[in-house]
């Protein structure tokens with residue numbers, strides 16, 4: 009097999025085109041911007057029904073949907089951009105463990121080989137060593153990019169359900185997203201921080217409804233839960249049905265893989281080596297990951313003061329009541345975060361979003377009925393494969409959950425409407441008063 013891996017990621021990229029999979033709207037764009045800052049011609053991939061169809065045509069048909077979706081979006085972009093394979097790098101992280109994610113890059117390499125593309129490269133950093141293959145400077149920037157994606161998404165989800173002027177939140181967020189992308193491309197992290205703070209301030213003062221809505225936590229497989237195309241925009245659907253969504257962040261996976269190193273070192277290595285490994289992970293987490301996370305939450309405090317994440321050890325402790333941590337992978341995070349959404353964050357329901365036939369998704373959806381009884385909150389397990397309308401399952405649950413809030417929302421809406429019509433007629437009156445006759 010002619011698989012070439014870009015194991016060491018360091019600039020400059022010699023003008024090669026690196027394509028970033030379309031996993032999450034902000035993350036994809038910010039990751040591409042970081043790679044541009046170190047000399048790559050980095051482009052974020054997009055997806056739609058046609059790219060998914062292309063992916064399905066080139067894969068076996070039994071893969072979980074992120075696999076054909078990422079492959080199809082790459083093939084479509086190469087066709088559209090007319091980039092020769094030997095100039096292309098496909099960014100496809102990998103992982104060990106029981107689920108299929110570790111095989112995506114392998115399958116992509118086989119597809120490229122079948123096409124006779126000898127020079128195409130796959131950049132495959134791995135979670136196994138907490139992405140140590142990426143050089144430190146780039147790793148730091150990518151970590152910032154991931155955190156800021158989580159923050160921008162949370163800013164959107166925290167404010168959009170309450171906006172009075174339809175579209176004002178999306179419009180504001182998109183303007184700042186473009187500026188933040190430019191700041192990442194320029195490698196200017198100070199500017200990124202300034203823009204995050206400005207975005208939060210501006211969103212906090214947009215006209216908004218005050219009547220509360222039921223909070224719905226969204227957990228599950230990281231790709232599908234984060235990807236509005238594949239999950240049929242589940243968070244927006246929750247908003248349309250009268251709720252507010254809180255999506256588990258992408259950063260959770262990074263904190264998990266880092267914490268896992270500590271747990272494994274504790275279990276597998278005794279003596280000085282084990283101690284040093286644990287000390288290193290502890291320092292890295294406390295001094296780096298946690299510090300940067302805290303910084304961005306402080307910058308976005310005007311909106312996100314009540315939307316902080318819990319320490320990863322708490323998530324694992326909750327999930328660990330149902331699965332041992334040695335059962336590595338996403339399942340324990342899905343279970344633990346769902347429990348914390350209800351117990352600590354006041355969520356009235358949880359949506360568990362997984363690709364069809366997802367291995368951790370199948371495990372969690374078999375455990376959730378028992379947890380649902382403990383938590384006394386509905387947990388909706390939705391499986392997605394790019395077809396049908398899986399979010400229809402939310403309609404009856406959201407109808408029941410939103411009911412107690414409707415009277416107050418309607419009263420406030422009437423007040424806002426009569427206030428704006430009074431303003432309009434006052435403006436008209438003053439125009440008539442000051443306009444010259446004839």
Ligand code: SF4
Nearest residue numbers: 072107108109366367
């Ligand atoms: S977590 Fe699920 S969807 Fe993701 S690779 Fe594993 S089995 Fe597939």
